[in-house]
Amino acid sequence: MAGARVLDLFAGSGALGLEAWSRGAREVVFVEKSPQHRQLLSRNLAACGVAAQQLAGTDAWGYLQHCPRPFDIIFADPPFDQGWPTRMAPILWNGQQLAAEGWLYLETSAAERWDDTAIPNHWRTYRRGRCGDSHHILYTILPEHLHD
Secondary structure, eight states, X not given: OTTOEEEEETOTTOHHHHHHHHTTOSEEEEEOOOHHHHHHHHHHHHHHTOOGGGEEESOHHHXXXXXXXXXXXXEEOOOTTSSHHHHHHHHHHHSSSEEEEEXXXXXXXXXXXXXXXXXXXXXXXXXXXXXXXXEEEEEEEOGGGTTO
């Protein structure tokens, strides 16, 4: 985590991003659409001394498409059963959002899990698990195949 550039998509309260920040992340960018969650997130950022401008936007889809620089770590915990994993897959798999040897933590419902055979060859599953209907998986990108 130390020195990493982190994106917390669908940030909610900001718990994942704030944990990364507390562990030495160089930069954490939060994206959250819900007005109620944005209010809570703003208060949490202020309480932790994180600059308000780190709350970068409300549109996860738009932010991913126009990501200004690659991130070392992306946390994606989208609302379940709204098609987010399917929509994000082509952008993340073929895009410039993750740096060399970057990490993606993705949380989904059982119905929205990515098919392992569809994962690009330069991605590797590092760890996976589940809690009830919530599935989580941690991917890494192999540097020698980055953005083939």
